[in-house]
Amino acid sequence: DQQVKQNSPSLSVQEGRISILNCDYTNSMFDYFLWYKKYPAEGPTFLISISSIKDKNEDGRFTVFLNKSAKHLSLHIVPSQPGDSAVYFCASLSGNTPLVFGKGTRLSVIA
Amino acid sequence: DSGVTQTPKHLITATGQRVTLRCSPRSGDLSVYWYQQSLDQGLQFLIQYYNGEERAKGNILERFSAQQFPDLHSELNLSSLELGDSALYFCASSVRGGQRYEQYFGPGTRLTVT
Numbered sequence: 001d002q003q004v005k006q007n008s009p010s011l012s013v014q015e016g017r018i019s020i021l022n023c024d025y026t027n028s029m030f031d032y033f034l035w036y037k038k039y040p041a042e043g044p045t046f047l048i049s050i051s052s053i054k055d056k057n058e059d060g061r062f063t064v065f066l067n068k069s070a071k072h073l074s075l076h077i078v079p080s081q082p083g084d085s086a087v088y089f090c091a092s093l094s095g096n097t098p099l100v101f102g103k104g105t106r107l108s109v110i111a
Numbered sequence: 112d113s114g115v116t117q118t119p120k121h122l123i124t125a126t127g128q129r130v131t132l133r134c135s136p137r138s139g140d141l142s143v144y145w146y147q148q149s150l151d152q153g154l155q156f157l158i159q160y161y162n163g164e165e166r167a168k169g170n171i172l173e174r175f176s177a178q179q180f181p182d183l184h185s186e187l188n189l190s191s192l193e194l195g196d197s198a199l200y201f202c203a204s205s206v207r208g209g210q211r212y213e214q215y216f217g218p219g220t221r222l223t224v225t
Binding site: 032041043045089101 | 154169216
């Protein structure tokens with residue numbers, strides 16, 4: 001049973017526009033949600049996280065929104081840049097459990 | 112640079128051999144996690160240590176073991192290696208406080224078993 005789902009395997013966005021990456025989860029006990037960017041053969045790069053007691057967290061071009069009633073979170077990247085092209089993973093955990101990862105969404109930012 | 116370091120970057124060895132992968136967490140982080148990423152697979156959690164003690168275990172084979180030392184660095188030992196153990200192995204460390212939780216990954220060790 002997949003507790004964290006990223007239903008869009010890929011997304012293409014024009015440079016300068018907003019990229020919106022989505023993630024759904026099933027475990028209402030998750031208390032932190034994280035987003036990572038990953039290139040092949042490299043370690044995931046931590047981007048931003050949000051606590052379950054908040055509904056928005058912002059860091060530069062990255063904003064994460066959490067909708068607990070819908071068990072949904074999204075990552076907004078504004079403005080999108082060609083260097084943002086990568087695979088993006090959402091991940092969640094509750095208490096001291098290990099991170100549970102989604103399968104990723106491949107973002108392509110087209111110049 | 113995440114602040115998590117891993118050595119070696121690449122490792123090539125033969126089936127049946129034993130190797131040790133090393134990880135140093137970010138300064139001040141007490142937790143260390145090990146993950147495996149095989150070709151075209153997602154990240155598989157192996158094991159977690161917190162301040163020298165095992166905290167959680169994932170899909171870690173009995174041929175694999177790990178430990179965290181008093182200086183907080185960690186080693187992952189892989190023995191009786193098989194071709195299927197060829198993968199990227201990542202280490203991560205985390206920081207938690209108040210409304211904040213962040214987990215940072217190292218650059219990985221690429222293990223090739225021939």
